[in-house]
Amino acid sequence: MTILDILRFPDKRLRTKATDITDVNDDLRIFIASMFETMYAAPGIGLAASQVNFHKRLMVIDVSENNDEPLCFINPIITHKEGVEVTQEGCLSVPGFYEDIERAETITVKALDKNGEPFELSTGDLLAVCIQHEIDHLDGKLFVDYLSPLKRNRIRKKLERIEKDGPVQTSQTGPTL
Numbered sequence: 001m002t003i004l005d006i007l008r009f010p011d012k013r014l015r016t017k018a019t020d021i022t023d024v025n026d027d028l029r030i031f032i033a034s035m036f037e038t039m040y041a042a043p044g045i046g047l048a049a050s051q052v053n054f055h056k057r058l059m060v061i062d063v064s065e066n067n068d069e070p071l072c073f074i075n076p077i078i079t080h081k082e083g084v085e086v087t088q089e090g091c092l093s094v095p096g097f098y099e100d101i102e103r104a105e106t107i108t109v110k111a112l113d114k115n116g117e118p119f120e121l122s123t124g125d126l127l128a129v130c131i132q133h134e135i136d137h138l139d140g141k142l143f144v145d146y147l148s149p150l151k152r153n154r155i156r157k158k159l160e161r162i163e164k165d166g167p168v169q170t171s172q173t174g175p176t177l
């Protein structure tokens with residue numbers, strides 16, 4: 001299997017709208033396994049194909065404590081949303097930033113599983129947040145889009161600097177006394 005590179009904000013490729021998957025085959029299942037491996041290694045609780053530069057409607061999630069409840073969603077559609085809830089969100093494509101985001105509290109989602117079989121799931125809590133966050137990725141949307149332009153630009157500038165200078169920000173450069 002393969003650990004895939006995760007695109008980071010403000011990479012324009014994260015703005016691509018993903019298209020439906022028409023054939024759920026063994027090649028796709030190999031890619032799905034690499035997405036799980038990449039998500040668990042990061043570590044993260046979800047990963048959208050868009051984040052690894054594959055612009056098809058596919059996402060993987062595992063919100064369990066022991067990383068033993070993998071969920072794969074192909075061509076997911078939210079058919080029902082209810083209530084509003086604010087949760088602190090992070091994103092592997094926006095590393096190091098966490099902000100309160102408003103989402104629907106409970107949702108119903110329809111999708112295909114990794115065998116191409118349709119299923120429907122109604123859920124709340126972190127799983128509902130994560131599903132909405134991942135579907136946003138498939139639509140080219142990031143959680144920073146819900147923030148004020150000022151906050152979003154601050155985050156963008158910090159990540160652009162890290163991209164340019166390398167991630168070393170806090171280390172001491174002179175001799176330690």
Ligand code: GNR
Pocket residue numbers: 043044045046047048051088089090091092093129130133134137
């Ligand atoms: O690992 C992740 N944690 C998280 C926490 C709160 C709300 C959403 C998420 S998803 C994120 C992984 C990710 O970036 N998926 O796209």
Ligand code: NI
Pocket residue numbers: 090091092093133137
């Ligand atoms: Ni994300």
